[in-house]
Every structure is written in structure tokens, then in C-alpha cells.
Amino acid sequence: MQTPELFWAMGLLLPLFMGAVLAYVVGKIISRTRGDRAGGLAAAAITLAAAAGVYILTLVYPHISTGGAAAAVDWLGVLEPDALSLFMVKVIFPLIILVAIYSIDYMKEDLGTDKYYALLLIMTGGMVGVAGAGDIVSLYVFFEILSISSYCLVSFRKQSWEPIEAGFKYVITNALGSTLAILGLGLLYLFSGKLSMAEIAAQVSGWPDLPVMAALVLVITGFGVKAAMVPLHFWLPDAHSAAPSGISALLSGIVIQVGFFAMLRLVLTVFAVQLQMVGLILIVFAAITMTYGNYIALAQSDIKRMLAYSSVAQMGYIILGFGVGFYYQSVNGITGGLFHIETHAFMKALAFLSAGYIIERAGTRRMAELKGAGRAMPLAGAAFAVAALGLAGIPAFSGFMSKLMIYKSGFQAGTALGVVLSSVAIANSIISLGYYLPAIHTLFSPGDAAALKQKGAASPAAAVILPVAAMALITLVLGWYPELGLGPVNPAVAEIFKVIGG
Amino acid sequence: MSDAAANWIWVSAAIAVIAGLGIYGIVARRNLFRMLMGFTMLTKAVTLAFVYGGAYWMNPGLGQSLAIIIIVIEAAVTAVGMSMIVNIYRHYGAVDTSQIKRLRG
Amino acid sequence: MLVVLLLALMALAALGVVFSRDLLYAVISLGLLSVFTSVFFYTLGAPYASIMELSIGAGLITVLFMATISLVEERQLKGERKLKLSFLSVAGLLVTGAVALFIFTALFKGAAAEHAAVISPGPLPEILWGKRLLDVLGLGIIIFAAAIGIGALFRTEGEK
Numbered sequence: 051m052q053t054p055e056l057f058w059a060m061g062l063l064l065p066l067f068m069g070a071v072l073a074y075v076v077g078k079i080i081s082r083t084r085g086d087r088a089g090g091l092a093a094a095a096i097t098l099a100a101a102a103g104v105y106i107l108t109l110v111y112p113h114i115s116t117g118g119a120a121a122a123v124d125w126l127g128v129l130e131p132d133a134l135s136l137f138m139v140k141v142i143f144p145l146i147i148l149v150a151i152y153s154i155d156y157m158k159e160d161l162g163t164d165k166y167y168a169l170l171l172i173m174t175g176g177m178v179g180v181a182g183a184g185d186i187v188s189l190y191v192f193f194e195i196l197s198i199s200s201y202c203l204v205s206f207r208k209q210s211w212e213p214i215e216a217g218f219k220y221v222i223t224n225a226l227g228s229t230l231a232i233l234g235l236g237l238l239y240l241f242s243g244k245l246s247m248a249e250i251a252a253q254v255s256g257w258p259d260l261p262v263m264a265a266l267v268l269v270i271t272g273f274g275v276k277a278a279m280v281p282l283h284f285w286l287p288d289a290h291s292a293a294p295s296g297i298s299a300l301l302s303g304i305v306i307q308v309g310f311f312a313m314l315r316l317v318l319t320v321f322a323v324q325l326q327m328v329g330l331i332l333i334v335f336a337a338i339t340m341t342y343g344n345y346i347a348l349a350q351s352d353i354k355r356m357l358a359y360s361s362v363a364q365m366g367y368i369i370l371g372f373g374v375g376f377y378y379q380s381v382n383g384i385t386g387g388l389f390h391i392e393t394h395a396f397m398k399a400l401a402f403l404s405a406g407y408i409i410e411r412a413g414t415r416r417m418a419e420l421k422g423a424g425r426a427m428p429l430a431g432a433a434f435a436v437a438a439l440g441l442a443g444i445p446a447f448s449g450f451m452s453k454l455m456i457y458k459s460g461f462q463a464g465t466a467l468g469v470v471l472s473s474v475a476i477a478n479s480i481i482s483l484g485y486y487l488p489a490i491h492t493l494f495s496p497g498d499a500a501a502l503k504q505k506g507a508a509s510p511a512a513a514v515i516l517p518v519a520a521m522a523l524i525t526l527v528l529g530w531y532p533e534l535g536l537g538p539v540n541p542a543v544a545e546i547f548k549v550i551g552g
Numbered sequence: 553m554s555d556a557a558a559n560w561i562w563v564s565a566a567i568a569v570i571a572g573l574g575i576y577g578i579v580a581r582r583n584l585f586r587m588l589m590g591f592t593m594l595t596k597a598v599t600l601a602f603v604y605g606g607a608y609w610m611n612p613g614l615g616q617s618l619a620i621i622i623i624v625i626e627a628a629v630t631a632v633g634m635s636m637i638v639n640i641y642r643h644y645g646a647v648d649t650s651q652i653k654r655l656r657g
Numbered sequence: 658m659l660v661v662l663l664l665a666l667m668a669l670a671a672l673g674v675v676f677s678r679d680l681l682y683a684v685i686s687l688g689l690l691s692v693f694t695s696v697f698f699y700t701l702g703a704p705y706a707s708i709m710e711l712s713i714g715a716g717l718i719t720v721l722f723m724a725t726i727s728l729v730e731e732r733q734l735k736g737e738r739k740l741k742l743s744f745l746s747v748a749g750l751l752v753t754g755a756v757a758l759f760i761f762t763a764l765f766k767g768a769a770a771e772h773a774a775v776i777s778p779g780p781l782p783e784i785l786w787g788k789r790l791l792d793v794l795g796l797g798i799i800i801f802a803a804a805i806g807i808g809a810l811f812r813t814e815g816e817k
């Protein structure tokens with residue numbers, strides 16, 4: 051593992067993809083001989099082993115964060131992992147591992163889960179590849195690996211109409227998004243004749259050129275679809291609520307953030323000259339995104355749709371952090387944005403996992419029919435309450451700490467715009483209480499608890515308790531000791547400030 | 553064909569037309585197949601940009617390799633989309649968005 | 658001249674894909690678009706991309722569409738509304754085209770004179786298996802993922 055590139059390819063990508071092939075093949079063989087459930091379990095075990103092993107490897111080899119010598123091997127040149135990539139990986143892996151554990155119990159009724167786990171690992175590999183890509187075509191290839199596996203995972207439960215219809219919507223909008231982005235990159239290639247992000251960056255200094263502008267618009271639109279920025283978010287509530295809950299947790303928790311990360315990568319390298327303007331664009335999108343997301347979430351009667359719209363709103367916070375960071379060269383903005391990616395990943399996954407458990411037992415997603423479900427299933431109810439309070443940004447939960455940094459960045463900017471932005475963000479937090487508190491109240495109000503209790507009688511399996519408890523613990527601990535979570539964030543911020551140069 | 557590179561205005565126009573029609577197909581047409589074809593056309597415009605860019609910047613090998621990568625991805629996404637259409641058809645007996653739209657978006 | 662003719666044919670085929678009344682004609686137009694694109698690639702000195710476009714674009718994808726449509730076909734084709742070429746949509750398309758043309762014109766301003774095309778196949782295998790090896794392996798993963806995913810979408814064990 052001499053260079054970061056080699057480490058990324060051999061240490062991370064190779065085991066993940068080989069693990070996927072292995073999980074599928076072994077799962078298939080065992081399900082032929084010992085039945086489908088055993089095959090799924092074997093695939094889950096391989097998935098967990100691969101993800102956990104690779105995660106431990108990233109923790110043991112911290113030197114890749116500093117960046118070693120340039121790659122000696124030619125074909126590794128397409129990877130350029132840095133501290134930012136490492137940050138993403140440190141968020142991705144715990145989430146994937148916890149969701150994989152959760153899926154063991156959650157997906158036990160489904161058949162053909164060997165495919166589910168293989169796709170899960172491929173999806174992970176795609177995300178890791180996007181995090182480490184240093185070349186526009188590799189970025190696209192890995193993004194498509196991520197996209198194709200998530201398309202199939204969204205409509206995995208093809209027996210009912212909703213996952214299928216949402217799945218097609220997801221395919222067509224996201225394929226359009228990534229193709230628009232690559233069209234923008236194709237434009238850049240036509241314009242500059244270069245492919246590596248750094249080389250293009252050297253060429254693109256001749257701003258403001260019309261073609262560069264067009265490319266920027268295409269790239270922001272394309273990845274904006276992936277990141278669910280508001281006029282382009284319409285696929286998200288369907289896809290995220292129709293998917294199996296474990297997959298919803300991943301989609302909301304990390305996949306849309308990876309979409310934003312890809313945009314960030316391009317903006318930071320190719321369009322670095324005009325970072326301030328990009329910052330302004332992001333700020334406008336962010337304010338619209340968070341307000342609209344919260345506003346629509348208020349009206350939802352379906353618990354998963356509510357959480358999905360809340361993801362749109364939370365993306366607004368993340369984008370706002372980066373927008374303010376770019377526009378005012380604010381350290382707090384960038385740190386807050388990155389930290390919010392981290393805290394939100396666990397909070398939102400926790401919300402989806404606990405809600406998924408409740409939904410599975412109660413057999414309904416309608417809020418009104420879930421009355422008293424928290425009393426019948428106190429553990430899941432409490433976990434959902436922790437997640438909802440964290441997402442609303444109540445002090446003592448991790449969401450507050452990351453949002454606080456974003457608020458601070460706006461106030462520290464010292465301009466009217468900054469103050470307005472922070473006020474909008476704070477107001478949004480208060481609006482979001484308007485749907486989180488009623489949701490918690492509904493879950494714990496005395497309702498038809500007897501019937502629910504009958505359905506949810508069995509105590510939750512260890513495979514459910516472990517991931518949910520771990521995520522709740524992370525949410526609570528980061529609320530008191532944010533510096534624990536800032537460990538991987540700070541080097542990434544330093545990496546970004548090499549470009550911003552503030 | 554050394555004048556191939558001099559035809560950039562026409563090539564650019566063709567890229568713009570094909571990409572524009574592709575987007576129009578995805579956004580405005582109601583038939584699911586038609587939407588998928590729109591996506592296919594859009595990727596065709598992208599490959600055109602890369603191959604022409606490769607020829608133009610005297611690096612035809614690079615442009616072609618990118619085009620090949622994009623064509624393969626296009627085929628994979630189309631196949632996945634197609635299997636979803638078949639699933640939709642099994643459920644609804646229809647492939648037109650006006651007849652299947654139940655999600656509010 | 659051949660190039661302009663080819664490009665015009667491509668644009669026509671693209672129009673056919675979006676605006677033809679029958680879905681089958683749309684597929685045929687899509688295939689034709691692929692064929693024209695492939696020929697154009699060949700004239701650009703890109704034989705590898707050309708053969709790829711011909712086999713996958715015109716071959717595989719067209720066959721896929723044909724097969725799936727014939728699977729689904731019948732009443733649906735009548736359900737396809739006739740396109741009303743309203744003034745607004747035509748104007749919108751024209752404006753989009755003009756803007757795009759303008760952008761592209763700006764794109765190549767001045768650059769056209771400096772560079773002449775070099776027509777040679779280029780060291781494609783070296784590039785694909787050298788610098789872009791990781792992407793090629795990524796393509797393998799994509800095909801694998803698509804295969805598993807389609808398998809999952811059509812799995813019969815899941816039916817209850």
C-alpha cells in the first residue's frame with residue numbers, strides 16, 4: 051500500500067467488488083441447497099465481512115489522508131483520493147455496516163436477498179469510487195455503478211405497485227441527471243481537450259466564457275437532480291418512501307450527499323476560479339430547498355414521505371453550509387456543511403430504520419393509524435424520537451451541533467445576507483418542529499395500542515436493536531461531544547481551503 | 553476527410569439538436585418507451601461530443617475510449633429501465649404515464 | 658459535404674424518435690440514428706467507437722426495445738396521443754437550438770484555425786487497457802450490477 055491511489059484501488063474497491071461477486075455466488079449456491087433464507091444469511095455475512103474489513107483497513111492506514119507520492123502505475127492516475135475522500139468513506143462504511151445488520155432481520159421475509167446484499171456492496175463500491183475519483187470519466191463510471199445498483203434496490207420489493215413506479219421514475223430522472231452532467235463534461239472536453247480535473251482547471255481560467263458557463267449550468271443541473279436540489283427534487287419522495295427502509299436510510303443518509311459531493315468535487319477543481327459565484331448559486335438553491343422541503347413535509351400524512359421531504363430540507367442545510375463557505379470563505383460554513391453530512395447520515399438513517407421497524411409491525415405508513423405505536427414498541431419509538439429531535443436541531447442532539455456551525459457561519463459573515471440566511475435556517479428549524487413533534491406525539495399518544503401490541507408483540511431481534519442503538523448513541527454522543535465527530539471533518543476542511551485559499 | 557474537423561459548427565448543431573430532442577422526449581412524452589429512447593438519444597449526443605472532441609484535439613484514441621465507456625453504460629441503464637417497464641406493464645397493463653401515475657411526486 | 662448530410666440525417670432520425678406516431682417507427686428511427694452516428698464516427702477516424710455504436714447502439718439496444726415493445730404491445734400503441742405540434746413547442750425548440758448553436762459557436766471561436774484534425778485510429782487499446790483500465794473494470798461491474806438487478810426485478814421466488 052505504497053500510495054493512496056494503490057490503496058484505494060486494491061484496499062478498498064477490489065475487496066468490495068470481489069465481495070459482491072462472492073456474496074452473490076455463495077448466496078446462490080447455498081440458497082439452492084439449503085433454502086433461500088440460508089443463502090441470504092450467507093450473503094449478508096460476506097457483505098458484513100467485506101465492509102467491516104475494508105472499514106478497519108481505512109482506520110489502520112491513516113496515512114492516505116495526507117496523500118503520498120504520485121502514482122507510479124499509469125492506470126491508477128484516474129484516482130486521486132484526499133482527505134475529503136477519506137471523510138466520505140468514514141461516513142459511508144459505518145452506515146453501510148449498520149444497515150446491512152438491520153437488513154438481516156428486516157429483509158427476512160423477502161426472497162432472493164443474495165442479490166440484495168450483492169447490490170448493496172456494489173453500491174458501496176460505487177460510492178467509495180466516487181469519493182476517490184480524480185478524473186471526470188471515472189467519476190461518471192463510479193457514479194453509474196452507484197446509480198444502477200440503487201435503481202434496482204429501490205424497486206427490490208417488486209410485488210407491490212409503488213416500488214416499481216417509483217423505481218422507473220427514479221431511473222429516468224437520475225439517468226437524465228447524470229447524462230446532463232456528463233454532457234456538460236463533454237462540452238468541457240470539446241472546449242479544452244483535457245480530461246483530468248486538474249488539467250481542465252488549468253484551462254478554465256479564461257472565465258467567464260460562455261461554454262464554461264454552459265458546462266457549469268449542465269453540471270449543477272445534472273448533479274442537482276442527484277442531490278435533490280429543489281426544483282429537481284420531485285423523484286426523491288417517491289423513491290425514498292417506496293424503497294425498503296434500510297435502502298431508504300442509505301439513500302437519504304448518504305447517496306444524495308454523494309451526488310452533492312460529486313458536484314462539489316467538480317466545482318472545487320474545474321470551476322475553482324469562480325467559487326464565489328458558485329457559492330451564491332448554492333446559497334439561493336439552499337434557501338429554496340430547505341424552505342420548500344420543510345413546508346411540504348408539514349402536509350404529509352405518510353411517515354416515510356415526511357422523512358423523505360425532511361431529507362430535502364436537510365440537504366438545504368448542507369448546501370447552505372457550503373454556499374456560505376464558498377461565498378464568504380467561511381471555515382464554519384464548510385465545517386458545518388461537512389459535519390452536517392456526518393450527523394445527518396446517522397440521524398436520518400436512525401429515523402428510517404426505527405420508522406421502518408414500526409411500519410413493518412404495524413402494517414401501515416399512515417401517521418393517523420400509527421397512533422400509540424410508540425407505546426406498543428417503546429424501543430423503536432424512543433429511537434424515532436431521538437432521531438426526530440436531532441433532525442429538528444434540538445440542543446443535546448448531534449443535529450444541533452452541526453446546524454449551529456451553519457448558523458454561526460452566516461452571522462459571522464457580518465453582512466445583511468448572512469444574517470438573513472442564518473435567520474432563515476433557524477426559522478426552518480422551528481418549522482420542522484411543526485412536523486417532528488406531532489409525529490412523536492402521535493406515536494406516544496394513547497391510541498389503539500392493544501391491537502398494535504398484538505402485532506408488535508415479539509421483542510425486536512438483536513439485528514434490529516444493535517444498529518438502532520448504535521445510531522441513537524452516535525446521535526446523542528455527538529450532541530454533547532461534537533469534537534469526537536469533527537476528527538475526520540477537519541482535515542477535509544483543510545483540503546477544501548487549499549482551493550478556497552481563505 | 554481532413555475537413556471533418558472543420559465542420560464543427562454542424563457537429564455542434566447536431567449535438568444540440570439531438571440532446572435537445574432527447575431531453576424533450578424524456579420530459580414531454582408520456583410513453584415510457586419514448587422516455588427511455590429520449591435518454592438513449594441524449595447519451596448519443598454525449599458520445600458524439602466526446603468522439604468529435606477527440607478527433608478535434610488530435611487525441612482520437614482518448615475520445616473513442618470514452619465513447620465506448622459511455623455506450624456500454626447506456627446499454628446497461630437502458631436494460632434496467634426496460635425491465636422496470638415490463639414490471640410496470642405487469643402491474644398496470646399500461647405503459648403510458650397518464651394511466652399509471654399514482655404517485656404524487 | 659458527406660458530413661453535413663450525415664448530420665442532417667441524424668437530426669432527422671432524432672426527430673423521428675420523438676415525434677413519430679407509431680412506437681415501432683420510433684425504434685427504427687433510433688436504430689437509424691445509431692447507424693448514422695456510427696458512420697459519422699468512422700469518417701472522423703474513430704473505427705472502434707464506430708463498431709461499438711453499431712453493435713450496441715444499433716444492434717443490442719434496438720433489439721432490446723423491439724423485444725420489450727412486442728412483449729408489451731397492442732392497445733398501448735393506440736393510447737399514444739398524436740403529437741400536436743403547437744406553435745409554442747416549435748418555438749421553444751427553435752430557441753433552444755439557436756441558443757445551443759450560439760454557445761457552440763462561442764466554444765470554438767479562434768480555436769478552429771489552430772488545430773487540424775489528425776485522422777488515425779489512435780492508440781485505443783493502449784489507452785483502454787492502460788490508463789483507463791479501472792474504468793473498463795468499472796464497466797464490468799456495471800454489467801454485473803445490471804445483470805443482478807434485472808435478475809432481482811424478474812425473480813420468481815419473490816412472488817407471493
